[in-house]
Amino acid sequence: MLIASALGRIVVPILEQQIPGATVVVATSEAEIRKAVEHQVRFDVIVIDLTWNDYRVEHDFDGLDVLSLLRVCDRTGPVIFAAQGHTTEQEHFQEAILQPEVVAIVQKADGTGPLIRCVQAAAYRHPLPAANAAHQFKTNPWSIYAYFSRPRGGATAARIAGAIAAGRATDAESLASAAGLPLNTVNKLVQVLGPLIQARSEHNPSLRMNAQVIYRWCGEHSCYIRSWCRRNI
Numbered sequence: 001m002l003i004a005s006a007l008g009r010i011v012v013p014i015l016e017q018q019i020p021g022a023t024v025v026v027a028t029s030e031a032e033i034r035k036a037v038e039h040q041v042r043f044d045v046i047v048i049d050l051t052w053n054d055y056r057v058e059h060d061f062d063g064l065d066v067l068s069l070l071r072v073c074d075r076t077g078p079v080i081f082a083a084q085g086h087t088t089e090q091e092h093f094q095e096a097i098l099q100p101e102v103v104a105i106v107q108k109a110d111g112t113g114p115l116i117r118c119v120q121a122a123a124y125r126h127p128l129p130a131a132n133a134a135h136q137f138k139t140n141p142w143s144i145y146a147y148f149s150r151p152r153g154g155a156t157a158a159r160i161a162g163a164i165a166a167g168r169a170t171d172a173e174s175l176a177s178a179a180g181l182p183l184n185t186v187n188k189l190v191q192v193l194g195p196l197i198q199a200r201s202e203h204n205p206s207l208r209m210n211a212q213v214i215y216r217w218c219g220e221h222s223c224y225i226r227s228w229c230r231r232n233i
């Protein structure tokens with residue numbers, strides 16, 4: 001099994017004790033993960049931190065990047081995401097539960113018991129504990145993932161939001177350049193992203209929706225927006 005986690009070495013002794021005979025590969029950084037994935041034929045089960053417990057990389061690397069790497073290297077297998085349960089993870093969570101490789105989500109706060117049970121079930125292709133099975137979690141039709149993934153307009157919204165979230169835009173001209181879009185398109189950023197913000201109830205409906213609101217919203221959700229753009233644009 002592969003444990004891709006900043007704190008992965010802490011849980012290894014517990015896994016090895018509870019699952020005798022298991023071969024556990026631990027990777028705590030992007031470089032270690034890449035090396036482990038590229039030099040291993042296949043894993044029976046993969047445990048990944050949904051977001052990295054390291055402020056130095058949280059805007060540049062996360063568990064969804066690990067899943068993307070597994071796909072690129074054709075090393076996919078049953079994936080269990082370990083979540084911290086923070087509100088900042090919610091958008092990552094909404095994407096994770098819809099991915100076909102993801103079989104379970106465990107909360108780190110629940111201790112190692114649920115993780116052990118999910119690893120055993122996933123490795124031996126047994127039914128997952130109902131409380132952790134990915135398919136039982138509720139999806140949000142207004143998640144950023146769903147909005148950006150729309151066949152019509154999704155990519156445009158993502159490019160605008162991504163350029164703002166990355167701090168590469170301060171006005172319409174710089175936004176057009178950073179997003180690689182025509183000026184007349186980025187001038188419509190309120191029409192492009194406003195409906196999402198309003199549908200998510202993240203703006204007071206009694207106040208006017210304007211560019212400042214869009215910029216602030218993109219900053220608040222920059223961690224996930226940048227993550228989506230890294231993997232899709």
